[in-house]
Structure formats: structure tokens, C-alpha cells
Amino acid sequence: MVKISNVRVRPLVLPLKQPYHWSYGIRQTFAVNLIEIEADDGTVGIGECTVAPDQGGTAAILKRLAAHLVGQSPYDVVPLLSRIFHQEYLGHGANLMRAANQMFSGIDMAMWDLQGRLAKLPVHRLLGGAHRKAVGYFYFLQGETAEELARDAAGAHAAGERVFYLKVGRGEALDLEIVAAVRREIGGARLRLDANEAWGVHEAITMCRKLEKFDIEFIEQPTVSWSIPAMAQVRESVGIPIVADQSAFTLHDVYEICRQRAADMICIGPREIGGIQPMLKAAAVAEAAGLKICIHSSFTTGITTSAEHHIGLTIPNLDDGNQIMWQLVGKDIVASPDLAPKNGWLDAFQQPGLGFTLDENLIAEGERRFQASRQG
Ligand SMILES: [Mg+2]
Structure with a gap:
């Protein structure tokens, strides 16, 4: 052996x-x-x-x-x-x-x-087999100013991207400016925001009310990660769906978010939960609560993307706008396969293991x- x-x-x-x-x-x-x-x-x-x-x-x-x-x-x-x-x-x-x-x-x-x-x-295939032929990924908008972000959004929208994701929590005036600029460029396409713990409960509720007119699909982690009740309070008070990200690092976090009905979806990745196999457990807890999993990535190369892709194929309750980060690196260390989604979709890998060469x-x-x- x-x-x-x-x-x-x-x-x-x-x-x-x-x-x-x-x-x-x-x-x-x-x-x-x-x-x-x-x-x-x-x-x-x-x-x-x-x-x-x-x-x-x-x-x-x-x-x-x-x-x-x-x-x-x-x-x-x-x-x-x-x-x-x-x-x-x-x-x-x-x-x-x-x-x-x-x-x-x-x-x-x-x-x-x-x-x-x-x-x-x-x-x-070692994890029980694929539920789908391809996994859906969102388009991660990049830029500092409203002008830069709008330009990125216009190009991606023209290229056929389905789901757009934008960082907020950078100050109220700038947040409202960049969301308006991006919405103008993407028409009726789906738009998600991520505040990365930037707001207190009151601020989060106020911001959600101001952002509602931009038809926001969800806001990720509006409040601090260590208070699940804070997120639940925001969720109860606003119309925009709320997604947990930094609050969900362990299986126990996932359970508590489900139990407290603090989020409408759970964004979690292998880098938080401890790898590929623990992701299946996290997804199972969320599945029991009727919630989908949106795969989370952060500061990772195509190696983690490949692991996330296999997880995405395997989890039954998967969202269709998952996160990948390799494309933000100047030159990704994964030489093959091509990890770029086409119109937001990436087909299943069939190579042995995670399937990459470096x-x-x-x-x-x-x-x-x-x-x-x-x-x-
Ligand atoms: Mg996030």
C-alpha cells in the first residue's frame, strides 16, 4: 500500500x-x-x-x-x-x-x-460524483474609481458575463457612486455586493435601503464576522437578501447561521472550512436548512480554483455564481487546464486528481x- x-x-x-x-x-x-x-x-x-x-x-x-x-x-x-x-x-x-x-x-x-x-x-468522482456538467462563476469587477469599475463592467457585460460582483464598504458616497455606475453599464444583469464586515447594524440597514433601487441580488457580510445575531438583525430589517461570508469559517458557524436564520445563502470555501472534504459537510448542514452554498475564494491561485471546481461539481445545493480569484494574479501558476469560465460557466475537469499542471x-x-x- x-x-x-x-x-x-x-x-x-x-x-x-x-x-x-x-x-x-x-x-x-x-x-x-x-x-x-x-x-x-x-x-x-x-x-x-x-x-x-x-x-x-x-x-x-x-x-x-x-x-x-x-x-x-x-x-x-x-x-x-x-x-x-x-x-x-x-x-x-x-x-x-x-x-x-x-x-x-x-x-x-x-x-x-x-x-x-x-x-x-x-x-x-472520489467524492461521490458530479451533480452537474459545469459550475457557474460570477464576474469580479476590478478598479478603484467609479469610472474604472464602470469600464470593467461594460467590457464584461459586452463579453456575455451573467453575474457581477462588486466590493462596497468603501464609504457611503463612493459606494453609491460605484454601484450606480456599474448598474448603468450592465442593464438588467444580476449584481451582487460585498461589504466585507464594513458596517454596523444601523449603517448596514441604512445602506441597504439606499442601495435597494439598484436591484441588488444580495449583499455579502454587511456586518462584523463575529456577531451572527448582528447579521440576523440586518436581514430581518431589509429587503435585500443577505449572504454570510466571514461569519462562516467552521462547521459550527454554518450551523449557527442556519439556526439563527441569519443569512439567505452561505458563502464559504475550502480555505476557511479546512479543505475539500469539510466543504461537503458544510454544504450538508446548509442543505438541511434549505440554503445554497456559494463557493468563496480569497487570495488564491488556480490550485484552489481547481479544488473549488471539484467541490462545485459535487455539492448538490450549489449557487450558480461562485467566486474564483486566480484571474486577478498577474501570471497564474496553473499552466493547464484553462480556468477561464465561458459566459460564466466552466466545464467539469476529467483529468486525474485536481487536474492541473503547474x-x-x-x-x-x-x-x-x-x-x-x-x-x-
Ligand atoms: Mg466575501
Whole structure:
């Protein structure tokens, strides 16, 4: 029986095509820690993790956690990760499930990729099979000013995009200006907003009332992530549907959001919930509450996009406007397959594992950029 023989962690810094504007500020790069899990027959599975608050620090944690995998079977991913969480976190009184999930996400992703490559089957077939032939994705508008965002919206609308997504929470005057400008360009197309925790309850209710005339499909995470009741209060008071994002990081968060009827949909991704397999559990809890899942992505490359795509194929209660982020990176490290949706749809991948090949030169450049950032 095949065993894991080696684990490598490679910190990468990847510049974006253009500055990224949202309620938390402005970003110029995405940083990820790549994880490669090698079996004793030479097959390698690959995943990636987010890096907050310190990339070198999280790389060291990831190495420590993944060291437990050496000598183990890649087919035991679920009990292995459970044991690591108990041993390395709970056993020390460190009930840090959100932080742990961010580390486990990349390990879980790599383990499923490895299983698929060993079995010569796409990951969605290992997870029970595909519910659909293609997954729907929204168009993520980029720009700083109303003029830049409107120009992006006009181009994407002309290109046949179905669902548009815009960051707000950047100040009332600018928010109203950019939403009006985008709505003018996209006609009757679907428009979603994401406030990323920017508002208090009263402000959120006021903003929703001012935004209602722009026919908003939903507003994501209007209020702070740690208060589910705050989001529920907004939802009870406004006409625009509310979607939970930063409030939903763990299975227990998903349950509480459902129980408190705090959202009309749950936006969650592998990077929060801890990988591919935990996403199926989160979706099942939401399904029981009658809610759909909108896959969430954040500061990720095509590696996570590929994992999200297999999840999207597998979850029954999936929304048709999911999030991907690889397209914001200057040069994505995934060389194939083509991850660009056509008119907002991306067909199922049939290649073994998560199905991607990587550009080793871009990875080496990303590593050098990380090293340079440590010296600077
Ligand atoms: Mg969001």
C-alpha cells in the first residue's frame, strides 16, 4: 500500500494584475504557501494555504502539521487531520479552529489531489460524483474609481458575463457612486455586493435601503464576522437578501447561521472550512436548512480554483455564481487546464486528481519574491 514519503512547503508571493480595492484596504500581491505531498511511488499531490498573519510563520506551522503525514496512507486524510488537530491544537488548549482550518485546507487539498492522481480519477468522482456538467462563476469587477469599475463592467457585460460582483464598504458616497455606475453599464444583469464586515447594524440597514433601487441580488457580510445575531438583525430589517461570508469559517458557524436564520445563502470555501472534504459537510448542514452554498475564494491561485471546481461539481445545493480569484494574479501558476469560465460557466475537469499542471518557472519566481520580501 502506498505511503506518504515526503512533504514540502514552498512560500510564494505573486503580484496582481492591478491593485485590489476592498473595505480592508488595498493589496498588490497574493501570498500562498504551496504544499507538495509525495507518495513513495513518486506521485505528488499539491495544495495551497493562505498565510496570515506571517507567511514564514505559517509555513513553519504547516511543515510541523504535515510532518505527521509521513509514513501514513493518503487515503486516511480525514482521520489524520482530525488527529493532528487534537494533538497539535486542542491538546495544548489551543481551540483555534479558524486558524487551523486555514492550514488544513492546503493539506486536505494536496491529499485529495494525491489520491486522485494515484487512482487516475478526477477528485469529484472520489467524492461521490458530479451533480452537474459545469459550475457557474460570477464576474469580479476590478478598479478603484467609479469610472474604472464602470469600464470593467461594460467590457464584461459586452463579453456575455451573467453575474457581477462588486466590493462596497468603501464609504457611503463612493459606494453609491460605484454601484450606480456599474448598474448603468450592465442593464438588467444580476449584481451582487460585498461589504466585507464594513458596517454596523444601523449603517448596514441604512445602506441597504439606499442601495435597494439598484436591484441588488444580495449583499455579502454587511456586518462584523463575529456577531451572527448582528447579521440576523440586518436581514430581518431589509429587503435585500443577505449572504454570510466571514461569519462562516467552521462547521459550527454554518450551523449557527442556519439556526439563527441569519443569512439567505452561505458563502464559504475550502480555505476557511479546512479543505475539500469539510466543504461537503458544510454544504450538508446548509442543505438541511434549505440554503445554497456559494463557493468563496480569497487570495488564491488556480490550485484552489481547481479544488473549488471539484467541490462545485459535487455539492448538490450549489449557487450558480461562485467566486474564483486566480484571474486577478498577474501570471497564474496553473499552466493547464484553462480556468477561464465561458459566459460564466466552466466545464467539469476529467483529468486525474485536481487536474492541473503547474508552471515551475512561475513558482520559482514566486519563491524568490518571498525570499526578497524577507530580506527587505
Ligand atoms: Mg466575501
